[in-house]
Amino acid sequence: MMSAGVFKTATRGSGARATETGSARSGSAGSDSAGTASAGTASARTDLQAPAPAATSRTLRAGTWLSLPVRSRSLTVAVSLVAAVLVVAVLTVTLGTLGIAPADVVASVLGQGIGTDRIVWGTIRGPRLVVAVAAGAALGIAGTLFQTVTRNPLGSPDVIGLSAGAAAGAAAFGVLWTGIVPQSVGALIGACAAMTLVFLATGRGFASPSRMLLAGIGVSAMSLAFVEYVIVRVGREEAITLAAYLSGTLASRSWEHAATIWVSLVVLMPFALAISRRLQLVEMGDEQADALGAASGRTRLFAVLVSIGLATAAVNVVGPIGFIALAAPQIARRLVRAPGPNVVTSALTGALLLCLADLLTQQSPLPVQLPVGVLTALIGGVYLGYLLLGQWKKGSL
Amino acid sequence: MTLTPRLAVNSASAAPGTTPVRRSLPRRAAGLLIIGVLLAFTVLLSLAVGNKYIPLGEVWTAVVNPGDGYAQTVVDSRIPRTVLGILVGASLAVAGALMQGLTRNPLGDPGLFGVNAGAAAAVVTATAFFGIGTAGSSVWVALPGAFVAVAVVYLIGGGGGRSSSIRLVLAGVVVTAVLAAWVSAISLSLPGVFDSYRYWAVGSLAGRNPDVILDVLPFILVGLVIALSLAGPLNALALGDDLARTLGVKVGRTKLLGALATTLLCAAATAAVGPIGFVGLAVPHVVRSVTGSDHRWLLPYCLLAGPILLLGADVLGRVIVSPAELMVGIITAFVGAPILLVAVRRMKVPE
Numbered sequence: 001m002m003s004a005g006v007f008k009t010a011t012r013g014s015g016a017r018a019t020e021t022g023s024a025r026s027g028s029a030g031s032d033s034a035g036t037a038s039a040g041t042a043s044a045r046t047d048l049q050a051p052a053p054a055a056t057s058r059t060l061r062a063g064t065w066l067s068l069p070v071r072s073r074s075l076t077v078a079v080s081l082v083a084a085v086l087v088v089a090v091l092t093v094t095l096g097t098l099g100i101a102p103a104d105v106v107a108s109v110l111g112q113g114i115g116t117d118r119i120v121w122g123t124i125r126g127p128r129l130v131v132a133v134a135a136g137a138a139l140g141i142a143g144t145l146f147q148t149v150t151r152n153p154l155g156s157p158d159v160i161g162l163s164a165g166a167a168a169g170a171a172a173f174g175v176l177w178t179g180i181v182p183q184s185v186g187a188l189i190g191a192c193a194a195m196t197l198v199f200l201a202t203g204r205g206f207a208s209p210s211r212m213l214l215a216g217i218g219v220s221a222m223s224l225a226f227v228e229y230v231i232v233r234v235g236r237e238e239a240i241t242l243a244a245y246l247s248g249t250l251a252s253r254s255w256e257h258a259a260t261i262w263v264s265l266v267v268l269m270p271f272a273l274a275i276s277r278r279l280q281l282v283e284m285g286d287e288q289a290d291a292l293g294a295a296s297g298r299t300r301l302f303a304v305l306v307s308i309g310l311a312t313a314a315v316n317v318v319g320p321i322g323f324i325a326l327a328a329p330q331i332a333r334r335l336v337r338a339p340g341p342n343v344v345t346s347a348l349t350g351a352l353l354l355c356l357a358d359l360l361t362q363q364s365p366l367p368v369q370l371p372v373g374v375l376t377a378l379i380g381g382v383y384l385g386y387l388l389l390g391q392w393k394k395g396s397l
Numbered sequence: 398m399t400l401t402p403r404l405a406v407n408s409a410s411a412a413p414g415t416t417p418v419r420r421s422l423p424r425r426a427a428g429l430l431i432i433g434v435l436l437a438f439t440v441l442l443s444l445a446v447g448n449k450y451i452p453l454g455e456v457w458t459a460v461v462n463p464g465d466g467y468a469q470t471v472v473d474s475r476i477p478r479t480v481l482g483i484l485v486g487a488s489l490a491v492a493g494a495l496m497q498g499l500t501r502n503p504l505g506d507p508g509l510f511g512v513n514a515g516a517a518a519a520v521v522t523a524t525a526f527f528g529i530g531t532a533g534s535s536v537w538v539a540l541p542g543a544f545v546a547v548a549v550v551y552l553i554g555g556g557g558g559r560s561s562s563i564r565l566v567l568a569g570v571v572v573t574a575v576l577a578a579w580v581s582a583i584s585l586s587l588p589g590v591f592d593s594y595r596y597w598a599v600g601s602l603a604g605r606n607p608d609v610i611l612d613v614l615p616f617i618l619v620g621l622v623i624a625l626s627l628a629g630p631l632n633a634l635a636l637g638d639d640l641a642r643t644l645g646v647k648v649g650r651t652k653l654l655g656a657l658a659t660t661l662l663c664a665a666a667t668a669a670v671g672p673i674g675f676v677g678l679a680v681p682h683v684v685r686s687v688t689g690s691d692h693r694w695l696l697p698y699c700l701l702a703g704p705i706l707l708l709g710a711d712v713l714g715r716v717i718v719s720p721a722e723l724m725v726g727i728i729t730a731f732v733g734a735p736i737l738l739v740a741v742r743r744m745k746v747p748e
Contacts, residue, residue: 201738210563211741214504217570218737221674225730228599229723240588247581322574368586374578381575385553388567 074345077335081348085133088355092129093121095363123254131253132358132372133351134261135314136324140350141272141343142311143325144332145303148279148341150212153387156326157311158380160216161223163320165194166312167246168223171230175242184260187316191308194219248321248373250358257317264313271306272343279303280340303341321373323380324350324357326387425694428687432701436483439708443479444472447715477607482711482725483704484610485602485670488617488662490703491624493677494684494695495662498631499655503740504566506678507663511572513672515546516664517598518576525583536612536668543664546572547656600673600726602711613665620661621700623654628692631655635690673707673726675733680706682736706732 058070093100093108100108100117107113108121120126143156157163169190174183181189201215202208227246231239244251281294289296311325328350332342335349357379358372445456451468458464459472489507496505507513519542520535554568584598630651633641638648666673680703681695688694707725710732714723 197738201741203742210567211744213567213570214563214741214744215738217509217566218734218741221730221737222734225599225727225734229727232599232724233718233721240585243581244585247578247585366586370582370585374582374585377578378575378582381571381578384574385568385571388564388571389553392564 071336071338074336074338074342077332077345078348081335081345081352085348085352085355088352088359089129089133092355092359092362093125095359098124127255127258128250128253128358129355130255130258131261131317132250132354134258134265135250135318135321136328136351136354137347138261138265138268138310138314138350139321139324139354140328140332140346140348141269142307142314143327143350144329144341144343144346145272145275145279145307145310146325147329148283149300149303149307151283152212153326153330154213154384154391156329157307158320158322158325159384160212161194161198161219162191162308162311163315163322163325164220164223164227165197166191166315167320168226169193170316171227171242171246175234175238176230184313184316188309188312190223191312191315194223195304195308197222244371245319246373247371247377248319249371250318250354251369251371253317261313261317264310268306268309268313269343269347271302272310272341275299275303275306276341276343283339319371319373321354321376323376323383324353326380327383328353425688429694429697429701432698432705436701436705439705439712440479440483442712443482443708444475446712447471447475448720477605477610478602478711479708480610481605481669482602482708484613484617485666485673486676486704486707487700488620488666488703489673489676490680490684490699490706491621491696492659492662492666494681494692494699495624495627495631495655495659496677497681498634498692498695499652499659500565501635502565503682503744504563504678504737505681506675506737507659508672508674508677509566509569509737511546511550511569511576512543512660512663513667513674514573514576514580516540516543516667517672518542518546518580520597520668521580521583525587536616536665539664539668540616540660543660543667546576547660597671599724600671600729601724602670602707603722603724605670609669613669616661616665620658620665623658624662625696625700627651627655627658628696631692635692671726673729675729675737676703676706678740679729679733679736682740 058072090102090105093105094102098116098120100113100120104113104117108117109126111122113121139157146155146157146160147153149155166187167190170183170187172190173181173186180186197219198212198215201218202211224246227242231242231246234242278289278294278299281289281292282296282299283289286296289299314321329342329346331353332345332349333339336342336345354372354376357375361370361372361375364370441453441456444460445451445453449471451459451471455468456472459466459469463469492507493505496507496510497503499505516539519538522542523535523538550565550568550572553571554565580598630641630646633644633646634648634651636644641648641651663677680699684695684698684702688698707729710728711725714725714728717723
């Protein structure tokens with residue numbers, strides 16, 4: 001009886017106090033005094049365990065077709081992240097020798113800039129900033145979907161070979177065999193081929209994290225070998241562009257790039273949101289999820305497809321930028337303190353991380369502006385090591 | 398130390414439920430002979446095939462009875478890369494077999510353990526900042542780089558005492574990722590370095606200075622001698638550290654020497670032709686299916702089969718995009734990575 005009371009408290013959140021009172025009362029109604037005492041302890045623990053009232057969820061409804069639970073903590077986090085992205089965006093536009101004066105930023109963004117401001121926003125920093133926001137968001141969502149499906153923080157598109165596959169596809173159809181299919185379709189073909197290989201090599205779908213990682217290494221190696229081959233085949237100028245693309249770059253992005261990635265994001269994000277509730281159930285285990293009507297197999301497949309679409313869209317525009325898809329969902333999860341694929345917060349965290357990394361590479365004192373992917377790969381490698389050590393301590397690998 | 402071959406064969410290669418095949422001495426010796434003949438044939442192919450094809454008969458004449466005709470010139474120009482191919486192929490394959498034996502790990506590959514990345518990062522750093530370009534000095538740079546990378550991988554992967562094969566490979570991935578980012582940061586900010594690095598980075602036998610051979614030869618020979626001398630202890634080690642110790646093997650010394658030989662071989666190979674992946678993984682896997690896991694046969698087989706794979710890949714690279722050339726590292730990745738995928742699929746892992 002007592003333990004049931006604690007269990008309910010832990011899970012039900014807002015209803016905690018009422019339930020616990022009931023439990024305590026029934027405990028004291030019991031014959032022995034020990035029951036009362038233990039019920040008292042339980043009630044004390046409840047005060048610690050029950051989430052603060054602020055964490056309760058409200059439901060966002062629109063007619064009969066939309067019913068999304070919104071936790072107020074998530075809302076606060078999301079608003080703060082948007083603010084942070086805005087701050088980084090303003091810094092990106094204003095810092096440096098070419099920076100637009102803070103007072104002129106709004107005018108420039110609205111297309112009324114004068115002189116150099118027009119060029120700085122219109123061709124240099126505007127597109128790359130807009131691309132960075134969307135690409136970071138796409139990677140964040142792709143990462144959170146994959147990590148939820150694989151139930152492992154290591155299962156992210158860049159670790160298991162998806163990004164490398166997409167890059168190989170983009171290099172193949174965008175540079176080498178031009179004119180067969182558009183580069184973006186090529187990237188998608190590459191990503192799907194890579195995921196098929198990983199899927200086949202792991203034997204049981206995406207269930208085993210260590211197999212998945214090792215298969216990812218093999219698939220990445222093949223993809224990157226192919227891209228190296230393309231680099232050697234094309235001329236030196238193209239080779240350098242391609243090599244920069246290969247590590248992920250935001251330099252010289254155009255408004256077409258921005259349009260491509262934003263359209264992909266706007267089209268695919270609703271699917272991610274729609275699937276996220278079911279994914280949350282799948283996280284509890286396949287049997288539980290199936291019992292609750294979440295159709296774990298189909299849900300997982302759907303989530304993987306959406307994730308591939310988003311990651312490919314990002315890779316196609318900015319190249320295989322590492323670390324964002326790996327880290328954004330984990331940071332978001334810690335900020336929100338909620339399970340499940342935190343789609344919106346992961347997207348915002350991804351956008352913030354990528355904009356921040358790009359700001360750092362733009363303002364770094366190095367004589368040459370490095371591709372942003374080099375920075376994220378350096379940080380990402382270290383972070384990956386940290387993740388692995390954590391998993392080894394837990395003994396889950 | 399006198400361990401019967403049968404014991405060693407049964408210990409690792411036999412899958413549960415199948416009766417282990419007894420591999421007789423004459424059969425294995427005959428296999429070694431066949432592989433030797435195959436290698437000789439591959440060497441001749443490597444001398445004959447390329448932009449200008451020289452018939453095998455003329456190649457033979459040019460080798461045994463040097464003249465000064467056109468065919469002679471062409472064949473001479475292909476000798477350095479063929480010799481390099483033999484040396485590097487043998488080094489990588491033996492290093493891979495050694496690593497798989499030492500760590501009792503089917504996934505042992507110098508490339509996966511970060512050795513190549515360490516050597517590559519050291520060479521690129523030295524080239525960029527200290528202007529060291531010739532291969533002779535680059536071996537001396539590649540060696541410490543490879544040693545440090547291996548040490549870090551073992552430190553991360555073996556942290557807490559219990560190191561598993563997967564952990565070591567994943568630690569290798571982490572180290573490789575960071576080093577690769579470092580290498581691309583340097584090569585992208587210094588286009589001059591990048592231009593020469595482009596070919597070396599993928600791993601190519603073409604256009605190497607013949608002096609490279611003499612520079613790396615001593616390292617490779619020492620590495621190979623140490624490796625072959627470890628065959629007996631490695632067989633015992635396959636039974637587990639404790640059992641090996643009771644059989645009179647000095648486990649610590651064997652592992653240390655093995656790591657030394659592996660690193661020497663890989664660093665020399667990488668310094669000479671760039672980081673070539675998957676040869677060390679693929680060759681021992683294929684060879685083991687013929688010889689079983691007795692290292693006294695496995696290592697010599699690898700010694701001969703490694704060059705066959707590498708030279709074969711090199712010849713293939715000269716043919717498939719003719720008149721251009723495909724670097725050997727690309728071909729080995731394409732041939733070797735699927736073997737990794739198959740190994741992963743067969744692997745038993747903790748879920």
